[in-house]
Amino acid sequence: MECSGFRSPRNDAFPAGLRVLVVDDDPTWLKILEKMLKKCSYEVTTCGLAREALDFLRERKDGFDIVISDVNMPDMDGFKLLERVGLELDLPVIMMSVDGETSRVMKGVQHGACDYLLKPIRMKELKNIWQHVLRKRIHDVKETDIDGLEEIQMLNGSLSEYGSDFYSFSIGDMCSGKKKRKNAESKQDDRESSDTSSIKKPRIVWTVDLHQKFVKAVNLIGIDKIGPKKILDLMEVSWLTRENVASHLQKYRLYLSRLQSDGEIQDTSFTGVRRGDVPPRYPAKNVLLQRPMNAPHDDVRNGNCSTSGNKSPLQNIDVKIEVGGIKEFASGPVADQIKDLMGDYSDCKKRSNQCLSSGYSFRLPNSDVKLADSVPSHYLWTAEYQQIERKQESRFHLHIDNKFNHLPPKKPKIRQNEQINTMPVSPYFSHSIADFEVQGIREVPQAESDLYTIQSESQLIGSQQFEQTFKSVWSSKNGRSSADHINLDGLEFAPRNIGLARESIFSSEGKESLNNVLQGVHQPMTVGINNGESFDCIDPELLAGETPLYESLNLFIV
Amino acid sequence: MDRNQMNRQLANMRKALFDQGYLDEQFVQLEELQDDANPNFVEEVVTLFYRDSARLIQTMDQTLERNPLDFAKLDNNMHQFTGSCSSIGAKKVKHECSQFREYCRQRNGEGCRRTFQQMKKEYAILKKKLEVYFQYVRQVALLK
Numbered sequence: 001m002e003c004s005g006f007r008s009p010r011n012d013a014f015p016a017g018l019r020v021l022v023v024d025d026d027p028t029w030l031k032i033l034e035k036m037l038k039k040c041s042y043e044v045t046t047c048g049l050a051r052e053a054l055d056f057l058r059e060r061k062d063g064f065d066i067v068i069s070d071v072n073m074p075d076m077d078g079f080k081l082l083e084r085v086g087l088e089l090d091l092p093v094i095m096m097s098v099d100g101e102t103s104r105v106m107k108g109v110q111h112g113a114c115d116y117l118l119k120p121i122r123m124k125e126l127k128n129i130w131q132h133v134l135r136k137r138i139h140d141v142k143e144t145d146i147d148g149l150e151e152i153q154m155l156n157g158s159l160s161e162y163g164s165d166f167y168s169f170s171i172g173d174m175c176s177g178k179k180k181r182k183n184a185e186s187k188q189d190d191r192e193s194s195d196t197s198s199i200k201k202p203r204i205v206w207t208v209d210l211h212q213k214f215v216k217a218v219n220l221i222g223i224d225k226i227g228p229k230k231i232l233d234l235m236e237v238s239w240l241t242r243e244n245v246a247s248h249l250q251k252y253r254l255y256l257s258r259l260q261s262d263g264e265i266q267d268t269s270f271t272g273v274r275r276g277d278v279p280p281r282y283p284a285k286n287v288l289l290q291r292p293m294n295a296p297h298d299d300v301r302n303g304n305c306s307t308s309g310n311k312s313p314l315q316n317i318d319v320k321i322e323v324g325g326i327k328e329f330a331s332g333p334v335a336d337q338i339k340d341l342m343g344d345y346s347d348c349k350k351r352s353n354q355c356l357s358s359g360y361s362f363r364l365p366n367s368d369v370k371l372a373d374s375v376p377s378h379y380l381w382t383a384e385y386q387q388i389e390r391k392q393e394s395r396f397h398l399h400i401d402n403k404f405n406h407l408p409p410k411k412p413k414i415r416q417n418e419q420i421n422t423m424p425v426s427p428y429f430s431h432s433i434a435d436f437e438v439q440g441i442r443e444v445p446q447a448e449s450d451l452y453t454i455q456s457e458s459q460l461i462g463s464q465q466f467e468q469t470f471k472s473v474w475s476s477k478n479g480r481s482s483a484d485h486i487n488l489d490g491l492e493f494a495p496r497n498i499g500l501a502r503e504s505i506f507s508s509e510g511k512e513s514l515n516n517v518l519q520g521v522h523q524p525m526t527v528g529i530n531n532g533e534s535f536d537c538i539d540p541e542l543l544a545g546e547t548p549l550y551e552s553l554n555l556f557i558v
Numbered sequence: 559m560d561r562n563q564m565n566r567q568l569a570n571m572r573k574a575l576f577d578q579g580y581l582d583e584q585f586v587q588l589e590e591l592q593d594d595a596n597p598n599f600v601e602e603v604v605t606l607f608y609r610d611s612a613r614l615i616q617t618m619d620q621t622l623e624r625n626p627l628d629f630a631k632l633d634n635n636m637h638q639f640t641g642s643c644s645s646i647g648a649k650k651v652k653h654e655c656s657q658f659r660e661y662c663r664q665r666n667g668e669g670c671r672r673t674f675q676q677m678k679k680e681y682a683i684l685k686k687k688l689e690v691y692f693q694y695v696r697q698v699a700l701l702k
Contacts, residue, residue: 025638026610026638026641026642026645027606027610028603028606028607028610028642028645028646029641029642029645031602031603031606032587032588032591032603032645035591035596035599036591039591039593070641072634072637072638072641097641098637098640098641098644099637119641119644119645120583120584120587120644120645120647122587123587123590123591
């Protein structure tokens with residue numbers, strides 16, 4: 001029933017059991033926050049990397065109620081993560097930082113953070129984070145049904161009288177009616193309509209189709225001049241409300257302005273895996289491009305869009321396709337051409353089962369092909385972004401996942417794998433808009449014989465599976481990959497931390513580092529009990545060496 | 559020394575760490591988080607901190623050796639490090655960190671280097687003090 005296999009039902013004990021995802025690259029803070037949140041009776045999941053967090057969120061749709069994230073993270077800017085979570089998943093996000101400067105806090109708010117906490121964080125600050133979840137639910141419920149004012153008034157009334165139990169119940173009632181309406185179009189999870197005791201709101205899902213209509217409407221009038229009412233009229237979607245459109249428009253504008261103000265193209269991050277059957281139709285004007293394989297990681301962020309200066313923005317978007325192993329992308333002209341070309345590269349299929357380990361790029365034929373409905377509408381957004389941003393366009397290489405940047409350039413090998421063969425089905429935004437921001441252009445040399453290049457108009461191929469496959473390969477190949485993060489399934493420390501079992505802060509590694517630290521220190525350290533008393537009360541054996549500490553520490557292993 | 563005496567001694571040690579400005583309120587937060595489920599939580603966190611931050615210090619050491627100095631990088635690293643220090647309430651170390659960042663902003667290389675050495679000193683002193691402290695904590699716990 002539960003497609004994520006993870007979601008635990010919330011019940012009348014709200015806010016207890018609130019499902020929190022904590023993202024922080026600092027393992028010490030991650031440990032502390034986890035403990036604090038557990039003490040608040042919340043359900044905690046920790047994550048050391050922003051991208052992993054995004055994967056996690058996407059895989060476990062509706063598996064979390066709130067996200068807490070640090071601002072400074074190595075693999076992705078916290079603000080970016082914030083944006084994506086907000087846009088894709090519509091979850092409340094709390095930012096954390098040791099830096100409390102007004103400008104930073106403002107940036108957080110602008111990016112949609114519902115709160116900004118300063119480190120060191122006290123437990124009492126975490127106790128009340130549930131308010132953000134509740135607030136959002138109320139807000140969203142109001143948004144989805146303007147006619148439900150009466151119900152909302154009743155709700156507000158009952159809230160004060162009955163407290164949270166009644167609230168959950170009445171919201172559930174209110175929601176189930178709307179859910180039935182929405183279900184037809186938005187393909188929501190079954191469990192939402194059955195779980196009336198939860199305070200879930202019916203979320204509008206902006207499918208590719210829907211978003212396409214939206215964008216068409218916007219483009220007819222112009223992003224600056226259009227308003228939600230007009231868009232609604234043009235879209236001709238009966239069940240959509242003005243409020244839905246208004247909030248979507250707001251997000252869309254935010255997205256566009258973010259892109260414009262960012263100036264330089266940022267990295268794309270293609271994460272999230274959607275498995276399942278895929279109807280092979282591609283909406284037009286979608287582009288998914290990926291980072292060429294040999295792009296050195298340092299340059300990725302500094303890349304420039306190369307322009308060969310012709311035509312309209314979307315006309316000549318080149319997407320290189322890593323053929324071989326890709327058995328089926330889509331039907332239609334693109335697919336046919338791809339298949340033809342793949343035939344030429346049949347030897348690629350017979351390669352070893354290694355996955356693409358360092359990214360890949362796509363080029364699609366120069367025809368208008370309808371991509372799968374399942375392809376998230378981010379793709380569309382990107383295309384539009386390009387339209388707006390690039391006056392003289394030709395080639396864009398959208399890059400996937402900087403995570404792979406630091407891998408040495410390799411000949412790409414495809415894993416023959418069902419994952420690659422099928423397109424994902426996703427009625428939801430499975431990738432954020434920023435995923436497809438144009439990054440740097442890096443020409444993949446034709447020497448890379450594995451690559452098949454087709455000139456394209458503007459096409460999009462979902463390649464979530466690639467991400468998944470080479471992610472798993474990458475992490476297994478690259479010892480370093482797990483060295484510094486904490487896995488998703490709780491605090492599972494990286495290999496280097498396993499040494500904790502046998503070491504203490506006195507460990508040889510610790511000593512070494514202590515020695516390193518002390519190198520510059522010229523004054524002898526005095527160690528002793530501050531009140532001057534000696535340790536004669538302590539069992540000399542304990543002081544004799546560090547062994548007892550090792551043994552003791554064995555007991556402390558997480 | 560009997561148990562009472564040891565307890566008192568432990569309390570004195572702890573108090574001194576606070577009075578002398580080595581630790582701040584955050585350390586108390588950690589102590590409050592310690593419970594039956596995690597009976598050695600504080601020591602675990604401290605150990606984790608020292609392990610993880612050693613890496614950062616090494617990076618900064620290397621960065622400080624370069625010429626010309628990359629102040630942006632240094633500031634960024636120190637920002638990270640400060641965040642870490644705040645996790646255990648390493649008060650004196652944090653103070654040196656802010657000094658360092660101030661010098662970074664002023665692009666004062668000499669100031670940075672000097673402060674960095676000072677920071678490392680405080681870092682090491684605290685480490686030693688906490689080692690001794692936890693040793694004692696464990697000893698006292700064994701008596702119970």
